[in-house]
Amino acid sequence: MAAREKWLQTARHLPAPLFRWAERKIWAGSFRHMRGLGPEVSATVHANGRWTLEKSGMRPVQSVPLESLGRIEIPVSIIATGPSARDHRWQTGRGIVAVNGAPTFLAGLGIQPDLLVVTDPKFAESGRAHFKKAPGVPLVTTIKAASVLAVHAPEELANRPFVIIERVNAWHGVPALSLKKLEALNDASGTPFYFTGGDQNQPKAGWSMAPGLGFFSGCNVVFAALQVVVGLGAKEIEIIGMDLSDQGRVYQEGSAPQPSLLQAQYQEFILPSFEVMHRALEGSEIRISNLSPVCPLPREFFQP
Secondary structure, three states: OHHHHHHHHHHOOOOHHHHHHHHHHHOOHHHHHHOOOOOOEEEEEOOOOOEEEEEOOEEEEEOOOHHHHOOOOOOEEEEOOOHHHHHOOOOOOOEEEEEOOHHHHHHHOOOOOOEEEEOOHHHHHHOHHHHOOOOOOOEEEOHHHHHHHHHHOOHHHHOOOEEEOOEOOOOOOOOOOOHHHHHHHHHHOOOOEEEEOOOOOOOOEEEEOOOOOOEOOOOOHHHHHHHHHHHOOOOEEEEEOOOOOOOOOOOOOOOOOOOOOHHHHHHHHHHHHHHHHHHHHOOOOOEEEEOOOOOOOOHHHOOO
């Protein structure tokens, strides 16, 4: 790791096309998930579940472990940004978890979320204005998204508690395992992960009961948020605005809206991921309801 990172820092002096070529060579094969960290950002993982992010000209920032956010003992609403969220009838006494740009929508209603979940590094760069609508609100994010914030908006890490979660089998500094070895590791760890076969070393779809150890992306930030809140003990969860359509977002996007890949990813990744979730939680006390009237996911995946 130390040698590869040193090579990468040396390569940063190259022109952009050559640097990207060098980055692919340095982080090749089972290390390819290490690509894409923010420029000149270094990350150190500590044994207690904390991370330290450092960058030249920035005071180092340290994450907090997921469990430090506390157990969730009340019903939870996860707020996505599909247009159907406008029609929701809001209730008091629920925890509010916002994903991506939902803080902007909620601010217009006078609602401050209790937790923000952002897993996509592209959104961490293009959607920085949305973070400012939830000042100080704890953030759950990924190392790549956090590294982007460290470059473009370091104050968003310095001024709020933030948690870093990692994708299963894409752990920082750890070579990707074959599916056979991943299954053996899962069995030895008490089977916190449920997943289906994919390519040589990456499951196609999965669900994690221990997101502090690893989560599955499902190509959908709501799916990550569900694993987070279930991992923190939530039993009654409703999802608002998860339309999974290309009909725009609930907030004003301006003249350059961010493209949505939901339709392209639905059949291959999103649908099978929620199917695994349904099987993993079947027979448990956890109740998840999907309130979007237009979401294409099968209704039997959720409670009525």
